[in-house]
Amino acid sequence: MFKRSIILTAVSLVFSSNVLAKVETFPAASFCGENITKRNEAFQKLLKQEGNAEKAMQRLVTEQVGRDARSHAFVYNPSFERSTRQFTCSIPLSDEIGKFKVNVHAHVQGMNPGRPGGCEFSRARRVHDGSDWKVFTFNSGGFWWSDLQQNDGFVNFSKDMDNEYERSSSLQLTCRTTWDQGIIKLQHIELEY
Template sequence: MNKSKLSIATLFTIASTSALSQTSVFSGAAHCSEDIVKKTSAVNQLIASKGDLKALKEVTLENVGTTDNGYFTFNPTFSRTSRYFNCSVPLNENVGQYQLTVYGTTQGLNNSFGGCSISHIRKINDGNSEVWLKYGTGQGFDWISISEQNNSSKQYVNFSTSLDNSYQEHSILSLTCRTTWQQGTVSVGQIEINY
């Protein structure tokens, strides 16, 4: 009899916990974009070295931007080491500890550094006005570490970690991402927050 009571109580606890958790899903296409200042600087350098017409053609043909299926894809053909993209999703006062999962694809990566660092951006009052401050979480991932290194075809990958928003009401989760230095395409499909 005690075992059945314990089992029912355990099931009730699990069901209650599941009912209380919430998941928010954000598409890469809607929430990621290239850093425009870095891109503008890179385009100006490309124009200076190749001329207007050749530079315009290269910019137009590179695989950077949103896709029809909801991904943000990043494979720049010039100034790869200085260009990056950001993904930002809103958090609110209902979010304390949460599980972050980033879903994406990789293709043709080489063995050089390229990944995402994770930060929180929070609005605080400094006594005179409200300002936005960026706090690193000390967490992130390398695209190669979540991919099969011997596989150059398109791979579906994901990264998951636990973070804490501390129930801050004006907060943003921010990912700053690069692809690998010499070659390779990375794409963010979905960012999932489970709290």
């Protein structure tokens, strides 16, 4: 009887350990930022259009782009060159992570259906080739904001990925809004593994 209970306990531990998952949450305000190179290129175009540095600067500093300290979200609503600008979230991965699920939680407002604007996932890995460090990027799909089912503006997207237990790697989420209008308020990104 005692052996039987030990065997049943061992078997239940084996099966229950596969059910438990570790979940890490990354607030977007801390892990996301606008691509500065693309923003600066867009600002140079705006400067030429406006012909007035003060007007162009006023437009830049009053737009809704960056972290929202109250909600720990990253807000993205550029006021010029919306099609060419983007933001990236960089989530560190470790060699303890193999297959994982990434969950993106956001609030969108004013997105027109059928307009291109969304996010693309990639996994970046930093490798030393013997003489220098190289970064390799592996793209793995994405989504359109307007295709996601909304619940009062709140949207969620989940995707399965694989880090292959590699070190010096990160998950990159590169996003943009639609060309004409729409506000993205990216709340947080979760990893389940």
